[in-house]
Amino acid sequence: MIAEIIAAGSEMLTPFRQDTNSLFLTEGLNDLGVQVAFKTIVGDSLAHLTLAAKVALSRADLVLFSGGLGPTEDDNTREAAAAALGLGLHRDEQLMESLRQRFAARKMPMPANNAKQADVLEGATILENANGSAAGQLIDTVLDGSRRIVLLLPGPPREIKPMFTNQVKPRLAAILPLGFLARGLLRMALIPESLVDSRTAPIYQRFPDIETTILAGSGEIQLHFQCAKPTRAEAEARVADLSAAIEHEMQDDIFSAHGESLEEVVLLLLGLRHWTLATAESCTGGLLAGRLTGVPGSSRYFLGGAVVYADQLKTVFADVPEEIIEREGPVSEPVARLLAEGIRARTGASMGVAITGIAGPGPGTGADAEKPVGLVHIGLADPDDTQVRTLHITGDRERIRFWATQYALEMIRRHLL
Amino acid sequence: MIAEIIAAGSEMLTPFRQDTNSLFLTEGLNDLGVQVAFKTIVGDSLAHLTLAAKVALSRADLVLFSGGLGPTEDDNTREAAAAALGLGLHRDEQLMESLRQRFAARKMPMPANNAKQADVLEGATILENANGSAAGQLIDTVLDGSRRIVLLLPGPPREIKPMFTNQVKPRLAAILPLGFLARGLLRMALIPESLVDSRTAPIYQRFPDIETTILAGSGEIQLHFQCAKPTRAEAEARVADLSAAIEHEMQDDIFSAHGESLEEVVLLLLGLRHWTLATAESCTGGLLAGRLTGVPGSSRYFLGGAVVYADQLKTVFADVPEEIIEREGPVSEPVARLLAEGIRARTGASMGVAITGIAGPGPGTGADAEKPVGLVHIGLADPDDTQVRTLHITGDRERIRFWATQYALEMIRRHLL
Numbered sequence: 001m002i003a004e005i006i007a008a009g010s011e012m013l014t015p016f017r018q019d020t021n022s023l024f025l026t027e028g029l030n031d032l033g034v035q036v037a038f039k040t041i042v043g044d045s046l047a048h049l050t051l052a053a054k055v056a057l058s059r060a061d062l063v064l065f066s067g068g069l070g071p072t073e074d075d076n077t078r079e080a081a082a083a084a085l086g087l088g089l090h091r092d093e094q095l096m097e098s099l100r101q102r103f104a105a106r107k108m109p110m111p112a113n114n115a116k117q118a119d120v121l122e123g124a125t126i127l128e129n130a131n132g133s134a135a136g137q138l139i140d141t142v143l144d145g146s147r148r149i150v151l152l153l154p155g156p157p158r159e160i161k162p163m164f165t166n167q168v169k170p171r172l173a174a175i176l177p178l179g180f181l182a183r184g185l186l187r188m189a190l191i192p193e194s195l196v197d198s199r200t201a202p203i204y205q206r207f208p209d210i211e212t213t214i215l216a217g218s219g220e221i222q223l224h225f226q227c228a229k230p231t232r233a234e235a236e237a238r239v240a241d242l243s244a245a246i247e248h249e250m251q252d253d254i255f256s257a258h259g260e261s262l263e264e265v266v267l268l269l270l271g272l273r274h275w276t277l278a279t280a281e282s283c284t285g286g287l288l289a290g291r292l293t294g295v296p297g298s299s300r301y302f303l304g305g306a307v308v309y310a311d312q313l314k315t316v317f318a319d320v321p322e323e324i325i326e327r328e329g330p331v332s333e334p335v336a337r338l339l340a341e342g343i344r345a346r347t348g349a350s351m352g353v354a355i356t357g358i359a360g361p362g363p364g365t366g367a368d369a370e371k372p373v374g375l376v377h378i379g380l381a382d383p384d385d386t387q388v389r390t391l392h393i394t395g396d397r398e399r400i401r402f403w404a405t406q407y408a409l410e411m412i413r414r415h416l417l
Numbered sequence: 418m419i420a421e422i423i424a425a426g427s428e429m430l431t432p433f434r435q436d437t438n439s440l441f442l443t444e445g446l447n448d449l450g451v452q453v454a455f456k457t458i459v460g461d462s463l464a465h466l467t468l469a470a471k472v473a474l475s476r477a478d479l480v481l482f483s484g485g486l487g488p489t490e491d492d493n494t495r496e497a498a499a500a501a502l503g504l505g506l507h508r509d510e511q512l513m514e515s516l517r518q519r520f521a522a523r524k525m526p527m528p529a530n531n532a533k534q535a536d537v538l539e540g541a542t543i544l545e546n547a548n549g550s551a552a553g554q555l556i557d558t559v560l561d562g563s564r565r566i567v568l569l570l571p572g573p574p575r576e577i578k579p580m581f582t583n584q585v586k587p588r589l590a591a592i593l594p595l596g597f598l599a600r601g602l603l604r605m606a607l608i609p610e611s612l613v614d615s616r617t618a619p620i621y622q623r624f625p626d627i628e629t630t631i632l633a634g635s636g637e638i639q640l641h642f643q644c645a646k647p648t649r650a651e652a653e654a655r656v657a658d659l660s661a662a663i664e665h666e667m668q669d670d671i672f673s674a675h676g677e678s679l680e681e682v683v684l685l686l687l688g689l690r691h692w693t694l695a696t697a698e699s700c701t702g703g704l705l706a707g708r709l710t711g712v713p714g715s716s717r718y719f720l721g722g723a724v725v726y727a728d729q730l731k732t733v734f735a736d737v738p739e740e741i742i743e744r745e746g747p748v749s750e751p752v753a754r755l756l757a758e759g760i761r762a763r764t765g766a767s768m769g770v771a772i773t774g775i776a777g778p779g780p781g782t783g784a785d786a787e788k789p790v791g792l793v794h795i796g797l798a799d800p801d802d803t804q805v806r807t808l809h810i811t812g813d814r815e816r817i818r819f820w821a822t823q824y825a826l827e828m829i830r831r832h833l834l
Contacts, residue, residue, distance in 0.1 A: 013453045015440050015443045016440075016632055018440065023432050023433075026432045037460060037465055038465070039429075040456070042454070042455055048455065051476060213431060224431070281703070285711070289724040289726070290707045293700075293703065293724070296779065297779065299726055302726060302727075303729075303730055304699075304702070304723065306722070307696065307706040307721035309706070309715075309719060309720060313764060316763060316764065317763075347729075347730060348729070398711065401711070
């Protein structure tokens with residue numbers, strides 16, 4: 001069984017907006033053992049949308065539309081699907097009544113336009129929309145001798161997500177041939193993709209019934225596993241076996257086997273030791289603290305710290321002597337060390353971490369004028385010792401800043417293991 | 418003239434990865450007066466890719482492929498395009514030689530696989546790839562009596578972007594009917610979309626030759642304008658007229674008419690006054706500082722500040738008396754005021770801004786235990802005065818944190834006007 005997703009909306013044919021519903025829909029379809037073979041993005045025009053619908057019905061068993069169910073002239077998904085399937089549309093009285101009630105509850109008159117939201121394809125099952133006026137529709141029919149399942153779903157994520165999860169998935173699970181898909185995910189930071197592949201390929205190739213995908217980006221390598229089996233237990237056992245074999249090979253290089261982010265793992269490890277952490281950030285200007293405080297409950301182990309962007313704040317908030325900043329430059333191994341120790345002392349945290357570097361695009365100032373863009377020093381102070389790591393990060397300002405926070409988190413993680 | 422973009426690659430049919438090249442390609446095509454009518458995303462299978470190519474050639478004048486030009490078995494774009502167009506493929510000797518040289522320069526033997534990267538469609542123009550081994554191809558042909566222009570382009574952004582900009586755009590500009598597209602963009606923060614639309618629609622509707630798109634998201638409303646005219650001057654003059662009329666209506670609500678981000682505008686306004694800024698962040702934990710330091714050159718006007726996540730750091734770094742935190746709660750109007758004044762005094766900045774709030778999902782502690790998730794106080798201290806704004810932001814932790822930084826930046830901007 002293969003599926004096609006059609007995202008309807010002219011804004012997704014501009015340089016500014018993208019279809020994102022299809023990622024969520026794909027995940028849900030994969031859960032049911034269905035692969036997505038095609039995705040089409042098409043504008044609001046009835047002619048184009050009908051053409052896209054016909055093409056999809058000719059090559060996929062299951063066709064999902066997202067968007068185009070609103071009340072305006074530009075909302076043509078119902079009409080296009082009806083034309084492509086050769087089915088009639090009729091105005092559903094019950095749906096009309098619930099639209100009227102919806103407007104009455106808001107003490108607003110129902111605009112005439114909205115009546116078209118009660119148009120339903122012949123034989124369709126109506127899917128209620130808890131978060132909007134656009135009802136969904138499910139059509140299970142035969143076209144040119146082949147069974148076709150068609151779903152009309154609203155575009156806004158807060159409408160399509162609950163509708164898909166609560167109404168579509170259970171119905172498809174009942175309709176489709178039984179199957180269960182188990183997933184796994186191993187995450188590693190700051191290792192070359194080629195190294196991960198050369199060490200893990202001999203293992204995952206022994207599991208040809210598991211689809212393994214390696215994704216690299218933002219200082220992280222992810223190994224995704226998908227395995228379809230007739231029962232949940234079988235599928236999950238296979239994924240667990242492969243995951244265990246790769247964990248045995250990669251050991252501590254794996255920071256997460258259950259989906260946690262690197263910052264979540266760092267906070268977890270701090271919690272195990274009952275340690276607290278504080279940060280002093282220069283070139284990353286608060287990004288590291290921002291990542292850590294993005295985790296709910298982080299306040300138990302992350303105290304905060306200082307954004308020591310201007311040189312004088314390195315002295316004001318972390319007691320780095322002015323003369324050392326002047327002599328060595330703010331981007332230097334001694335300043336990273338003193339910042340880490342200083343922020344630890346000032347905040348009373350168990351651990352202090354400091355980042356100083358040249359994020360570019362311009363060069364550093366004073367004693368740093370000759371240092372290269374991408375030079376970053378990370379200092380880590382704990383009750384016993386302070387260590388400093390020196391890095392040369394390539395790329396633009398945004399990449400250098402993000403990778404610096406990634407290196408800092410990975411350095412903390414390995415230190416806490 | 419209408420275009421279709423086909424993105425080839427099975428990873429874009431997983432829940433994890435998306436086609437992003439099409440945004441860049443769409444912008445470039447719009448520049449040339451070409452609209453994108455369809456986008457198709459398809460896997461690596463030769464059968465599916467050929468099917469997608471045939472469909473595209475039946476409904477678009479210009480078909481752009483991205484991806485599938487590598488050396489592996491999964492790279493089938495050349496073969497699919499040849500099959501759909503009914504054109505032969507031949508191995509190009511000059512391309513073979515440049516592939517050999519490429520490997521020789523890296524002192525590596527050329528794998529046999531790579532030879533297929535020298536396969537060229539009948540009559541194609543070869544597009545050199547400065548950043549990889551996959552050459553692009555441009556085919557200008559007639560299919561079933563209609564002219565068809567087909568482009569085969571590599572998938573990696575760092576390969577397709579320079580190839581499209583330097584080799585494809587000039588060639589298409591020479592081939593296509595003359596036309597010029599001018600763009601405009603007005604950005605506003607934290608105003609309801611419906612209000613912007615009701616005030617601006619009567620204006621932009623007077624410019625039916627300009628395509629106006631309103632996009633809302635992340636605490637920002639964007640008005641995008643596109644206007645195609647035979648000459649650059651005409652197109653730009655029309656967009657300038659509409660932009661001026663809307664600026665006249667919306668006045669200071671518009672923070673940027675030239676694409677600058679809100680943080681860039683804030684830094685620009687600080688620069689005009691020769692003022693400096695420092696931040697004290699509790700619930701946003703460094704995100705505001707992170708946004709400001711993301712702007713190159715921000716160090717001239719942004720000094721840094723403190724991440725006062727733990728209560729004791731509000732005292733350590735901004736001298737907020739402990740008893741006030743205990744009595745009023747850390748999320749309170751007096752604490753926001755004292756944080757703003759304290760960080761200003763400690764850093765010597767002209768302006769201090771403070772954010773304290775309950776980002777959730779859990780409730781606050783101590784005196785804050787009864788306060789609602791989403792309550793945020795923003796304090797702003799300057800040489801004359803301190804003001805505090807109290808907000809109730811809806812949504813999840815991530816949204817509350819981001820919107821709090823957005824409100825803070827907008828509050829600073831309006832204060833500096």
